[in-house]
Amino acid sequence: MEIDRNLSNWRDNSGAVYNFDNISDVIKSQSSERSRKVYIGTDSHRCRKGNSVAIATAICLWSTDLHDGGWYVFKRNFVPKKTFPSLYDRLFHEVYCSVETASFLRDEEGINVEEIHINVNPLESEKSSKYAAQLRGYVEGFGFKCILKPGDWAAGGVADKHAR
Numbered sequence: 001m002e003i004d005r006n007l008s009n010w011r012d013n014s015g016a017v018y019n020f021d022n023i024s025d026v027i028k029s030q031s032s033e034r035s036r037k038v039y040i041g042t043d044s045h046r047c048r049k050g051n052s053v054a055i056a057t058a059i060c061l062w063s064t065d066l067h068d069g070g071w072y073v074f075k076r077n078f079v080p081k082k083t084f085p086s087l088y089d090r091l092f093h094e095v096y097c098s099v100e101t102a103s104f105l106r107d108e109e110g111i112n113v114e115e116i117h118i119n120v121n122p123l124e125s126e127k128s129s130k131y132a133a134q135l136r137g138y139v140e141g142f143g144f145k146c147i148l149k150p151g152d153w154a155a156g157g158v159a160d161k162h163a164r
Contacts, residue, residue: 009075009076009077010022010023010059010073010074010075011073011074011075012071012072012073012074013072018073020104020109023059023073024105024109024111026061026071027059027061027105027109027111028109028111030061030071031061031111031112035063036061036062036063036070036071037061037062037063037112037114037115038059038060038061038105038111038112038113038114039059039060039061039062039113039114039115039116039117039153039154040057040058040059040060040098040101040102040105040113040115040116040117040154041057041058041060041098041116041117041118041119041152041153041154041155041156041158041159042055042056042057042058042094042095042097042098042101042118042119042155042159043055043056043094043119043155043156043159043160043163044056044090044093044094044163045160045163045164046081047078051080051081051082052078052079052080052081053078053079053080053081053083053084053090054076054077054078054163054164055076055077055078055079055093055094055097055163056074056075056076056159056160056161056162056163057074057075057097057098057101057159058072058073058074058154058155058158058159058162059072059073059074059101059105060072060154060158072158074158074159074162076162076163087127087128087131088131091118091119091120091128091131091135092131092135092138094118094119094155095116095118095135095138095139098116098117098118098139098155099116099138099139099142099144102116102142102144103142106143113144114145115144115145115146115147115154116139116144116145116146116147116154117146117147117151117152117153117154117155117156118135118136118139118146118147118148118152118155119149119152119155119156119159119160120132120135120136120148120149120152121148121149122148122149132148136148
């Protein structure tokens with residue numbers, strides 16, 4: 001994977017900066033001590049000003065057994081709108097970012113990623129539905145469980161918040 005371990009462009013909700021070594025340490029301690037699981041999602045939004053798209057990827061720790069909340073970090077970057085000539089290009093890039101992050105955590109850090117959440121709606125009335133099967137297959141082809149809307153909280157909730 002092409003992830004640079006030394007990049008410090010991951011932040012938590014309080015603004016604290018993390019690199020992959022910090023993230024890995026937190027995940028390993030939190031997931032073993034509190035039975036939390038790792039979820040990853042990416043979302044994007046066109047910026048109202050300028051000609052760019054904001055892309056945010058979130059790494060989330062959560063446990064449905066515990067009621068003490070969770071923890072997450074996110075990375076946000078901006079790319080020119082022309083990078084994504086179609087909805088498919090943008091959705092595929094979102095999924096690629098999530099798979100890249102999940103693969104790095106699994107393959108380089110030995111961290112189990114429970115699910116990758118993708119912001120695609122399987123309902124035929126929605127524009128993204130025609131890509132749902134292909135994008136799900138892409139995620140599952142890397143060995144990850146894939147969750148689409150409406151259960152895509154890591155992408156449609158956490159990453160969405162930071163892509164806006």
